[in-house]
Amino acid sequence: xxxxxxxxxxxxxxxxxxxxxxxxxxxxxxxxxxxxxxxxxxxxxxxxxxxxxxxxxxxxxxxxxxxxxxxxxxxxxxxxxxxxxxxxxxxxxxxxxxxxxxxxxxxxxxxxxxxxxxxxxxxxxxxxxxxxxxxxxxxxxxxxxxxxxxxxxxxxxxxxxxxxxxxxxxxxxxxxxxxxxxxxxxxxxxxxxxxxxxxxxxxxxxxxxxxxxxxxxxxxxxxxxxxxxxxxxxxxxxxxxxxxxxxxxxxxxxxxxxxxxxxxxxxxxxxxxxxxxxxxxxxxxxxxxxxxxxxxxxxxxxxxxxxxxxxxxxxxxxxxxxxxxxxxxxxxxxxxxxxxxxxxxxxxxxxxxxxxxxxxxxxxxxxxxxxxxxxxxxxxxxxxxxxxxxxxxxxxxxxxxxxxxxxxxxx
Ligand SMILES: Nc1nc2c(c(=O)[nH]1)N[C@H]1C(S)=C(S)[C@@H](COP(=O)(O)O)O[C@H]1N2
Ligand SMILES: [Mo]
Numbered sequence: 001x002x003x004x005x006x007x008x009x010x011x012x013x014x015x016x017x018x019x020x021x022x023x024x025x026x027x028x029x030x031x032x033x034x035x036x037x038x039x040x041x042x043x044x045x046x047x048x049x050x051x052x053x054x055x056x057x058x059x060x061x062x063x064x065x066x067x068x069x070x071x072x073x074x075x076x077x078x079x080x081x082x083x084x085x086x087x088x089x090x091x092x093x094x095x096x097x098x099x100x101x102x103x104x105x106x107x108x109x110x111x112x113x114x115x116x117x118x119x120x121x122x123x124x125x126x127x128x129x130x131x132x133x134x135x136x137x138x139x140x141x142x143x144x145x146x147x148x149x150x151x152x153x154x155x156x157x158x159x160x161x162x163x164x165x166x167x168x169x170x171x172x173x174x175x176x177x178x179x180x181x182x183x184x185x186x187x188x189x190x191x192x193x194x195x196x197x198x199x200x201x202x203x204x205x206x207x208x209x210x211x212x213x214x215x216x217x218x219x220x221x222x223x224x225x226x227x228x229x230x231x232x233x234x235x236x237x238x239x240x241x242x243x244x245x246x247x248x249x250x251x252x253x254x255x256x257x258x259x260x261x262x263x264x265x266x267x268x269x270x271x272x273x274x275x276x277x278x279x280x281x282x283x284x285x286x287x288x289x290x291x292x293x294x295x296x297x298x299x300x301x302x303x304x305x306x307x308x309x310x311x312x313x314x315x316x317x318x319x320x321x322x323x324x325x326x327x328x329x330x331x332x333x334x335x336x337x338x339x340x341x342x343x344x345x346x347x348x349x350x351x352x353x354x355x356x357x358x359x360x361x362x363x364x365x366x367x368x369x370x371x372x373x374x375x376x377x378x379x380x381x382x383x384x385x386x387x388x389x390x391x392x393x394x395x396x397x398x399x400x401x402x403x404x405x406x407x408x409x410x411x
Contacts (some may be wrong), residue, residue: 236359238306272320292375340396
């Protein structure tokens with residue numbers, strides 16, 4: 001009988017096992033690269049590597065269609081084999097649904113420019129939810145399955161009837177060990193993946209569970225700049241009715257913190273009059289209020305932000321732009337991050353040097369005390385901890401732009 005089982009497993013069975021192995025490795029590669037892309041910690045460590053990793057993730061993701069297509073070609077046969085095994089059928093449905101969902105949402109995220117922020121936002125949420133549910137499921141499945149396959153009485157190959165008549169199947173042991181292993185894996189996963197899942201849940205649907213995460217960011221504000229800016233009437237209550245969505249805190253450096261002694265703001269380069277402010281003089285500059293949406297290239301957005309600050313136009317007018325100047329470099333007080341924007345692009349009324357968000361000082365995690373806001377461009381132009389503007393003759397290629405993001409960043 002052993003010989004016969006072997007023979008049955010060879011041709012088609014071998015193919016199935018092969019597909020399974022390929023698919024398993026692809027899922028492992030996608031999971032690892034995906035989790036690194038998601039983890040804020042890795043942004044600073046990887047730098048340029050992050051853009052390569054993103055391409056790797058896309059290419060492997062697209063390649064994942066191959067074993068799936070191959071499987072679908074063989075699915076009819078597999079289906080017959082699974083007759084009378086509803087749980088295994090269910091499992092195939094679940095795995096295919098996950099792979100399909102990941103693939104479709106992944107393609108939408110890859111094509112974020114073509115589909116626009118609403119769609120890519122939804123795709124990102126789908127992609128994340130599938131990851132947090134599907135990954136534990138698939139890890140659990142492969143571990144449980146590996147144990148299972150080692151037990152020869154549980155091979156999923158059906159023994160033909162005539163063979164079964166001569167060799168009745170061995171009595172099934174009451175398998176408490178397997179139940180134990182499954183239970184242990186379940187608990188292990190809950191402990192390891194659980195906390196990050198809950199954190200993600202909190203970030204994505206923050207206000208649902210009381211204490212929205214932006215309030216937490218404000219509470220943890222590491223900046224100490226006095227006096228606090230007082231909101232204009234249009235900011236408090238916020239003209240836009242309050243931001244919709246959650247910011248993901250992005251940074252390529254440790255989050256800097258500022259106080260009245262170590263903070264200043266400067267405009268220099270090709271200007272008539274180089275200018276510098278300390279906090280006390282900076283908060284006295286005339287501000288205005290705008291409502292705008294905020295879009296990150298990785299797919300998430302925050303809608304209807306009420307920002308209050310100094311329009312870039314007015315700031316430039318104070319310093320006076322020299323004839324030869326063509327663009328501006330925006331420097332972050334983190335000492336690393338920069339972005340370049342042309343004066344033509346900066347002529348838009350909504351280019352803002354923001355000091356307040358929804359009527360409150362911008363917390364340090366979100367780039368406070370002062371950040372750039374370019375509502376019609378992807379948010380990598382919105383330099384956090386902005387403390388210097390330099391006017392130059394040519395073009396500047398900023399931090400992410402050097403690492404593969406387009407210098408032209410219109411949404
Ligand atoms: N100094 C600095 N500014 C930055 C970044 C950064 O890493 N460092 N990331 C940019 C990117 S890619 C995005 S999407 C937004 C994110 O803003 P948030 O962290 O307030 O959500 O900040 C932009 N400005
Ligand atoms: Mo971004």
